[in-house]
Amino acid sequence: MVRRKVTGGTAERPLFTDILGDLIEINEIFLTLRSEGGEVRVPIDEVHRAKTVPARTTRRAAEIAALELAAARAWPAPVSERLGDWWLRSAEGFTGRANSALPVGDPGLPLPAALDAVAEFYRGLGRTPLIDVPQPLAQPVADAALKAGWLPDCTVLVQSTALDALIAATPDGAACTLHDGPSDDELALIAGSRGPLPPAALHVLTAVDRLTFARYAEEGRLLARGRGTVTDGWLGLYGIETVPSARRRGLAQSVIGRLARWGAQQGAERAFLQVESSNETAIALYARLGFATHHRYTRLALAA
Structure with missing residues (x-):
């Protein structure tokens, strides 16, 4: 309130x-x-x-927790330790998602002590402590973290849609090919401005049982890509990307359409993706395809 x-x-x-x-x-x-x-x-x-008003345990809270865990399994860090029900994840700095704590459930400690344990874990690895706080599910965590000096880094929208609706809204992507792992040119595109990818990146990208990579190429040149996973009945869409020279041709929609149909074949019924709240272009595209915000999470960082 x-x-x-x-x-x-x-x-x-x-x-x-x-x-x-x-x-x-x-x-x-x-x-x-x-x-x-x-x-x-x-x-x-x-x-x-x-002030914090005691939250009711609702079906919505359970849905947020379930989707957060499905998303975590779809983007697995090679180092993943437990603090009670919380997950402490590290992947040599490759993406914020794989290098942050996920506070879903009971950490088994009072919140101030749990946050201290999170900070100690990441500082022991030489990393800035990060925690991705699902809203409103983990509001008490956010309150305690902000009181302890953690600062907002970014807000991420977790968006979802029914898979049959996504299939109806996208082309079939027949010109896109599917592969079990990323090719060298896909890895180069993923690296982009990041520079060389650490060894942990390949684990994050590939250590999922049901997984595929979609690509669209012309004359051997990669123009668009995307990654699809199925975890807990959810199709996860990651890394939907088109090279600048090929934008505004509908290639991202084709990649999504190809992955959506693959996900349906794998038994998924709903799809999700994650997008920073500042990425208005991507949000507008996903809205046209029927995605709506399921919930948000705020990434909090603790300075040295």
Whole structure:
């Protein structure tokens, strides 16, 4: 619950309004709540006070937890340790997802001690401590982390759609080919501005039982790619990418369409993907294909 200052009061008698909802994003400028009336963005300087209201155990909470775990299995870190129910993941710095803690469930410790254990784990590896906090599922974790000095790094939308609807919205991608592993040119495209990929990257990309890589090439030149996984009945879409010179040709839709049909053959019924909230171009594309935000997570970082 957030108590917000509103106009119309005086210095002696300020006016406030209460907003009850799930905290889905916070930074130095504003916070965003999902209330019954929709999302509400509140400037930080208008927040009088805020408090945590005990959350109900709901079907939605269970759905968020299940999808987060399916996504974690689809992007597996070679180093993955448990802190109670939490996952501590490391992959030599290859992607934030594979190098962050996932606080789903009970860590078996009071939250301040659990956060200290997360920080110790990553600092022991020479990495910046990161934690991906699903909202609103792990709101108490976010509250404790922010109080302890962790800072927001980015917000990621976890989006989903029914697989049959995705198939209906995409071309069949017949010109795309499927492969069990990434080719050298795909790895080069994945590396992009990252520089050389660490050895752990190949584990993250390939250590999934049901997995495929889709590619579209012309005259032997790779123009578009994507990775598909099936975990816990979900088709996960990763790394949908088109080279700059081939954009605006619908190649990303073709890759997604090819992966969607593969996922259906593997028994998946729904599809998900993850996209940073700042990537407006990708979000617009996925919206046209029927994706909607299932939930969000905020990545928090603890500076040295």
